[in-house]
Every structure is written in C-alpha cells, then in structure tokens.
Amino acid sequence: MSKNLSIVNKDLKEERDKINFNVEEFTNWFYGGAEKVKEKKYIENYFLSDKDLNLELDTSYLSYKDKYEEAVRRSIVVYKKLYKLHNEMGGTHEDFVKIMENLRFTMGAINPEGNPFVLHFSMFALTIMNMTNDEQKAEWLPRIFNCNILGTYAQTELGHGTYIQRLETTATYDPKTKEFTLNSPTLTSYKWWPGNLGHTVDHAIVMAQLYSQGKCHGIQPFIVQLRDSETHKPLPGIDIGDIGNKVGFQTVNNGFLGFKNVKVPYKNMLMKNSKLLEDGTFIKPKNAKLNYGTMVIIRVHMIIDAACRIAKATTIALRYSLVRRQSPINPNEIEPKIIEHITQQNKIFPGIAKAVVFKCMADYLTKLHLSITQEGNTGNLARMPELHALSCCLKAVCTNEDAKTVEVCRLSCGGHGFLRSAGLDDVYRNSTAAQTYEGENTVMLLQAARFLIKSFNEARNGGSLTEGVKYLFDFIGRNGKREIFDNSINGILRAIQAAAAGRTYIAWKHIEDDKRHNSIEVATNLAGVHLTKAAELHGYVCLLQVGIEEIEKIIRNVSPALGLVFKNILELFAVDLILNKIGDVIQHVDISNEDIEKLEKQMETLFKFFRTSAIGVVDGFDFSDPIIDSTLGSYDGNVYENLINAARKSPLNQEDVNRTFHLYIKPFMKSNL
Ligand SMILES: CCCCCCCCC/C=C/C(=O)SCCNC(=O)CCNC(=O)[C@H](O)C(C)(C)COP(=O)(O)OP(=O)(O)OC[C@H]1O[C@@H](n2cnc3c(N)ncnc32)[C@H](O)[C@@H]1OP(=O)(O)O
Numbered sequence: 124m125s126k127n128l129s130i131v132n133k134d135l136k137e138e139r140d141k142i143n144f145n146v147e148e149f150t151n152w153f154y155g156g157a158e159k160v161k162e163k164k165y166i167e168n169y170f171l172s173d174k175d176l177n178l179e180l181d182t183s184y185l186s187y188k189d190k191y192e193e194a195v196r197r198s199i200v201v202y203k204k205l206y207k208l209h210n211e212m213g214g215t216h217e218d219f220v221k222i223m224e225n226l227r228f229t230m231g232a233i234n235p236e237g238n239p240f241v242l243h244f245s246m247f248a249l250t251i252m253n254m255t256n257d258e259q260k261a262e263w264l265p266r267i268f269n270c271n272i273l274g275t276y277a278q279t280e281l282g283h284g285t286y287i288q289r290l291e292t293t294a295t296y297d298p299k300t301k302e303f304t305l306n307s308p309t310l311t312s313y314k315w316w317p318g319n320l321g322h323t324v325d326h327a328i329v330m331a332q333l334y335s336q337g338k339c340h341g342i343q344p345f346i347v348q349l350r351d352s353e354t355h356k357p358l359p360g361i362d363i364g365d366i367g368n369k370v371g372f373q374t375v376n377n378g379f380l381g382f383k384n385v386k387v388p389y390k391n392m393l394m395k396n397s398k399l400l401e402d403g404t405f406i407k408p409k410n411a412k413l414n415y416g417t418m419v420i421i422r423v424h425m426i427i428d429a430a431c432r433i434a435k436a437t438t439i440a441l442r443y444s445l446v447r448r449q450s451p452i453n454p455n456e457i458e459p460k461i462i463e464h465i466t467q468q469n470k471i472f473p474g475i476a477k478a479v480v481f482k483c484m485a486d487y488l489t490k491l492h493l494s495i496t497q498e499g500n501t502g503n504l505a506r507m508p509e510l511h512a513l514s515c516c517l518k519a520v521c522t523n524e525d526a527k528t529v530e531v532c533r534l535s536c537g538g539h540g541f542l543r544s545a546g547l548d549d550v551y552r553n554s555t556a557a558q559t560y561e562g563e564n565t566v567m568l569l570q571a572a573r574f575l576i577k578s579f580n581e582a583r584n585g586g587s588l589t590e591g592v593k594y595l596f597d598f599i600g601r602n603g604k605r606e607i608f609d610n611s612i613n614g615i616l617r618a619i620q621a622a623a624a625g626r627t628y629i630a631w632k633h634i635e636d637d638k639r640h641n642s643i644e645v646a647t648n649l650a651g652v653h654l655t656k657a658a659e660l661h662g663y664v665c666l667l668q669v670g671i672e673e674i675e676k677i678i679r680n681v682s683p684a685l686g687l688v689f690k691n692i693l694e695l696f697a698v699d700l701i702l703n704k705i706g707d708v709i710q711h712v713d714i715s716n717e718d719i720e721k722l723e724k725q726m727e728t729l730f731k732f733f734r735t736s737a738i739g740v741v742d743g744f745d746f747s748d749p750i751i752d753s754t755l756g757s758y759d760g761n762v763y764e765n766l767i768n769a770a771r772k773s774p775l776n777q778e779d780v781n782r783t784f785h786l787y788i789k790p791f792m793k794s795n796l
C-alpha cells in the first residue's frame with residue numbers, strides 16, 4: 124500500500140495495532156493473488172507519479188469547458204504512457220488487458236468526473252471485437268488499438284433508450300452504389316447520451332434500423348465516421364455536439380448526433396451475427412438478441428465497479444469514524460470514536476460486507492460469462508437468456524445497493540461528508556449514473572422477472588430448471604406451506620429463497636388472474652411491482668448463494684484468522700439482508716418474533732467481532748491515498764489537517780478581499796437602503 128509519510132493519527136494507529144489477521148493476505152484475495160497486487164501497485168504508481176498529469180490541480184473548481192479540456196489533456200498523458208508500458212511489458216494482448224484493468228482505479232483519480240475516452244476502449248472496441256467478421260476485424264482492430272481512430276457506442280436516442288426496437292435512425296441500403304444512407308428522420312431520432320461523442324471521438328458504432336429491399340430488418344450496428352481525420356470538423360450531413368451539464372460524468376463528453384443523408388460503405392455494417400448480401404438480401408442471425416451482446420458484457424463488468432465504489436466509500440467512512448470523536452456514551456466519559464455508536468456500525472459494517480460479497484459475485488459472473496460466450500462461439504446459444512437475466516438482475520441489484528450504500532457512507536461522515544474534499548460526491552454520482560446507464564434498473568429487473576416467471580411455469584409443469592432458480596421447485600413442493608426458519612446461514616438462504624419464490628408466485632398469480640380480462644402484456648404490466656420485487660429478491664438469493672459457495676472455498680484456502688474474518692463478513696451480509704427483507708420473509712416463512720429478536724442480537728454480536736477487523740479489511744482493499752482522494756479517508760487519518768489544507772486551496776482564499784466587496788457589498792452596506 125502506498126502510504127504517505129506523515130505520522131498516522133494515534134486513534135487510527137491504535138486500531139491497526141489490534142488487527143488480528145494478515146491484511147496483505149486479504150489484499151491478495153481481493154486482487155486475485157500477490158502477483159496481481161504487485162502489478163496493480165506498479166501500474167498505479169507508474170501513472171500517478173507522472174508530474175505531467177499535474178494532479179495538484181483540483182479540477183472541481185474549473186469551469187465546465189476547462190474541466191473537459193484538462194480531462195482530455197490528462198487522458199492523453201495516460202494513454203501515451205500506457206502504450207510505452209505495454210511495449211515494455213512485452214506487448215501482448217494479455218499485457219494490455221492487465222494495464223486496462225488497473226487503469227479502472229487509476230483513471231478515477233486522474234479524471235474524477237469521468238474519462239473522455241472511456242467508450243473507445245470499452246464499448247467501441249468490444250463491439251468491434253465481438254460483432255465483426257474476420258475481414259472487419261483485420262480492418263478496424265489495429266486502427267482502434269493504435270488510436271488512429273477514436274470511437275464510441277451510439278445507441279440511445281432522444282426518444283428511446285430502453286425500448287431499442289423502436290430506435291428511429293435509419294440505414295437504407297442501395298445495392299447499386301453498395302452504400303447505406305443514414306438519416307435521422309425526426310428530432311426524437313437524434314442520438315443522445317453516447318459518452319465521448321460530443322467533441323472527442325471521430326467514429327461511432329451507430330445502432331440503426333436497417334432497410335433493404337423495401338423492408339425493415341430491425342436494429343443493426345454500423346461503424347460510421349463522424350469527423351474529418353485531419354480537421355476534426357463534422358463530416359457533411361453530421362450534426363453533432365455535447366448534451367450539456369449533467370448530475371455527474373461532467374468530463375465524459377456525452378453527445379448528440381443527427382444524420383442527414385450520410386453515406387456509409389457496405390463493409391461498415393458489422394456482420395458477425397446478421398448478414399446482408401451485396402444484392403441486399405438480409406440473412407437473420409441465429410438469435411436476434413446477439414446484437415445486444417456488448418450491453419451484456421458491460422453489465423457483467425458493472426458488478427465489480429459497484430463492489431469497488433462501495434469499498435472506496437466504506438474505506439472513507441470507516442477511517443473517519445475511527446478518528447472522529449463526538450458525544451460521550453456515558454455522560455462523564457471522554458467522547459468516543461463515533462464508530463462506538465452502534466448506529467454508526469450499522470451504517471458502515473454491512474457496506475463492507477457487501478463490497479466483499481459483490482466481489483465474489485463479480486468473479487462468479489465473469490467466469491459464467493466466459494463459459495457461455497465460449498459455448499456461443501461454437502453455435503450453442505441455449506444459455507444466453509439465463510446470462511441475460513442474471514446480468515440484468517445483478518446489474519440492477521448491485522448498482523441500487525451501491526448508490527444506497529455510498530449515500531449512507533456520506534451521511535455517516537456528518538457535515539464533513541458533504542464537502543467535495545471528502546471524496547464521496549464523485550463516487551455517488553458514478554453510482555447513481557450506473558443505476559441508469561446500460562439499462563435502467565427497473566427495466567433490468569423486469570427482464571429478470573420474465574425469466575423467473577418462465578422458470579416458474581416450467582417448474583409447475585415439472586420441467587427442468589437452471590441451477591440458480593431450482594429453489595422454485597422447493598416452493599412448489601411445499602404446496603402452500605411455509606418454509607420453516609432456522610437460524611443458520613443456509614437457513615437464511617432458504618428464507619430468502621422462499622421469499623423470492625413466494626413473490627414470484629404472487630406475481631405469477633396476479634398475471635394469471637388479470638389474463639382473464641386483459642392481454643398477457645397488460646396483465647404483466649399490472650403485476651409490475653410484484654415482478655420487480657421478485658427479481659430483486661432473486662438477485663439477493665444469487666448474491667447470498669454465490670457468497671456462501673465462494674466464501675466457503677476461500678476459507679479452505681486462507682489462514683484460520685482470515686477465515687474467521689470471511690465467516691464474519693458472510694454472516695454480516697446474510698443477517699443484514701434478512702433483517703432488511705423481513706417483511707417479504709414473514710409472508711412466506713414460518714419465522715417467530717423470537718427468531719427475529721435472535722437475528723437482531725446476532726447482528727450486535729457480529730458487529731462486536733467485526734469491530735476489530737473492520738479497519739484491516741478496508742486497509743486490505745488497498746486504495747492508495749491518490750486513489751482514495753479524500754480528506755476524511757486518507758491512510759494517516761489526519762482528517763482535520765487535511766480539511767483545513769483543502770479549504771485553504773479554495774480559489775476564494777487566494778486573496779484577502781474579494782472584488783465583490785468593493786463592487787457590490789460595500790456600496791450596498793453604505794447605501795442605508
Ligand atoms: C466509473 C466507471 C465508468 C464506466 C463508464 C461506463 C460508461 C457508460 C456507458 C453507457 C452506455 C450505455 O448506456 S449504452 C446503452 C445501453 N442501453 C440499454 O441497456 C438499453 C436497455 N434495453 C434493452 O436492453 C432492451 O431493449 C430490452 C429492455 C432488453 C428489451 O429488448 P427487446 O424489446 O428487444 O426485447 P423484448 O421484445 O422485450 O424481449 C425480451 C426477450 O429478449 C431476450 N433478450 C433481451 N436482451 C437479451 C440479451 N442481451 N441476450 C439474450 N436475450 C435477450 C429476453 O430474454 C426476452 O426473452 P423472452 O422472455 O424469451 O421473450
């Protein structure tokens with residue numbers, strides 16, 4: 124861990140002295156091994172130590188335009204170094220991936236309000252890698268990786284983001300000229316939101332309705348040049364710009380884009396899935412949803428992003444809570460560290476547990492995605508719906524939890540948490556953005572619920588179910604009887620499964636009843652609230668189930684002391700979950716008041732045990748000070764010195780008297796009104 128050289132606050136030192144497990148061992152788990160931690164530290168330092176980045180400059184005080192320009196400048200410093208490092212490391216694809224993985228953290232410190240090139244290396248490159256044929260790969264990939272062209276993923280329009288079947292941009296094929304003509308026939312057909320689109324990139328993957336031989340063949344991806352390679356001026360027929368100030372992502376340069384008779388060559392339609400012959404004959408893909416593949420990949424990646432944001436927010440909140448003293452618990456005693464207030468533990472400890480369980484889920488989902496993609500490459504698409512449902516469900520549940528937890532962490536830092544220098548505002552803005560992008564969370568839950576309802580019907584008819592929803596059989600097998608609660612980890616899992624299955628049943632029954640008077644679609648809409656609740660509970664079932672399986676494996680492979688910490692974390696996650704979902708559980712599980720009181724007591728015991736490990740776990744997340752970028756969360760815990768130093772850097776404090784005094788305030792005060 125890169126620690127600064129100042130003396131560590133004595134309260135924080137005292138906490139660290141009590142840690143009873145090996146923090147480094149935890150860090151090695153979190154990053155996937157000692158070698159990976161070494162790499163991470165090296166790469167982080169390689170970038171962050173560069174003076175050309177001018178990280179001393181607090182960009183939050185800059186204007187909107189200046190922020191963007193500084194973000195572009197810093198990014199270019201980083202990308203130049205990236206290529207240098209890549210060559211030094213050996214120049215393989217794996218080396219590139221290693222650097223990019225580590226840049227996830229580093230970029231946040233360099234451009235706290237977003238990276239104006241993020242879409243180039245993510246959605247743009249991924250789409251070209253996964254949706255092109257061999258000739259297209261050969262043409263585009265070298266130019267993308269050399270950054271000779273820069274691109275984004277332009278799907279969402281002013282009128283439609285969710286219901287992408289109704290996107291309005293058209294691409295009409297003419298077999299005579301072997302060209303597509305792109306048009307934005309209405310204002311609502313303008314592309315709106317794509318990151319980096321406004322003024323940064325010169326190419327985009329554009330999702331447009333394909334028209335050929337007089338017929339519409341649905342949305343297809345096209346690679347389109349938007350700006351001149353030399354002058355960067357928009358090409359003829361392209362109307363392009365920045366969408367303006369937002370809640371966050373200020374330097375991501377989200378843009379708008381309209382087309383007027385823009386010509387695109389035949390070879391620029393991405394042809395791995397759907398195909399268009401040169402004469403204009405359209406050949407359907409094996410599954411129409413293959414064109415949605417990039418979204419699935421990003422949703423899978425978003426689970427680890429959520430885990431890391433929670434890890435960062437809880438690191439700040441916990442370190443602060445260990446040095447902040449306020450409000451004696453016994454009137455005559457000294458003021459305790461605020462963490463001694465049990466409510467403070469309740470705010471922060473479950474968050475730390477979530478970061479760990481989400482990390483387990485991210486690892487699991489990444490492996491599942493890989494294996495389902497490999498199956499897909501051999502033509503077997505059978506498990507695509509399962510992956511789609513699971514990634515939608517977890518994207519929604521994890522980013523909702525993420526935004527909630529980060530906000531609770533901010534509140535747990537009291538007034539100082541509201542300062543930008545506390546470092547929680549950018550984390551929150553990124554968390555809440557993630558609730559919307561890559562599929563709005565309610566919509567994602569409803570997609571997952573479709574899968575649940577299908578599975579429920581399958582279970583009722585004695586069909587077969589995928590592993591993750593087999594608990595629906597247990598519910599049906601109980602034949603209306605409630606699950607009997609037992610207070611073990613697996614008992615909690617069974618209770619949450621019963622709640623998820625019970626809510627699925629309620630939603631199913633709602634649809635069945637309404638179907639008698641309405642179409643299935645109307646009936647499904649009317650059951651929407653139940654469906655989203657069922658999907659959310661299903662997401663928690665997956666998290667707990669995977670958490671149990673993964674943590675059992677981890678415990679077998681780590682030292683007994685760290686094993687106990689993991690056991691504690693898993694129980695914290697489980698008990699917090701069931702207490703938060705107690706209303707749903709009561710509906711479907713035979714659980715008594717005494718059981719609930721026991722769970723509440725158990726939570727207090729878990730807090731007591733975790734009290735000594737918590738600082739070790741957050742230190743083990745291993746966020747260096749530049750990455751944490753927080754006056755409240757630095758490793759040394761010198762919170763008050765950090766706060767006053769940060770305040771002194773305010774532009775208003777660079778002069779004793781601000782000119783507004785002479786211009787406005789003094790004349791006003793002397794005017795006697
Ligand atoms: C700090 C970090 C900075 C990181 C910085 C990151 C930068 C942020 C970049 C952000 C980028 C974006 O937001 S890019 C834009 C992202 N946009 C979205 O995510 C749009 C969300 N909308 C959708 O995904 C879709 O439209 C969806 C809601 C699924 C509905 O699609 P359709 O209308 O075509 O589908 P429906 O007719 O409803 O049918 C649904 C059926 O299709 C199946 N289906 C749907 N999608 C499927 C899929 N991908 N794979 C398999 N199957 C799929 C379902 O299982 C259903 O099956 P059955 O049940 O059997 O019928």
Ligand SMILES: Cc1cc2nc3c(=O)[nH]c(=O)nc-3n(C[C@H](O)[C@H](O)[C@H](O)COP(=O)(O)OP(=O)(O)OC[C@H]3O[C@@H](n4cnc5c(N)ncnc54)[C@H](O)[C@@H]3O)c2cc1C
Pocket residue numbers: 242276277278279282283284285286315316317318372377556559560561562563564565566569
């Ligand atoms: C920060 C950020 C970055 C983005 N980056 C990109 C990008 O790079 N490229 C890109 O193409 N797009 C991008 N987007 C767009 C993003 O993917 C969409 O905004 C998102 O998919 C939601 O779609 P929408 O805006 O149409 O919301 P809407 O669908 O209009 O949502 C509005 C409300 O309607 C509800 N609703 C809509 N449909 C249903 C339904 N079927 N059932 C129930 N409720 C429904 C929603 O739940 C929500 O409450 C970005 C967005 C943001 C905020």
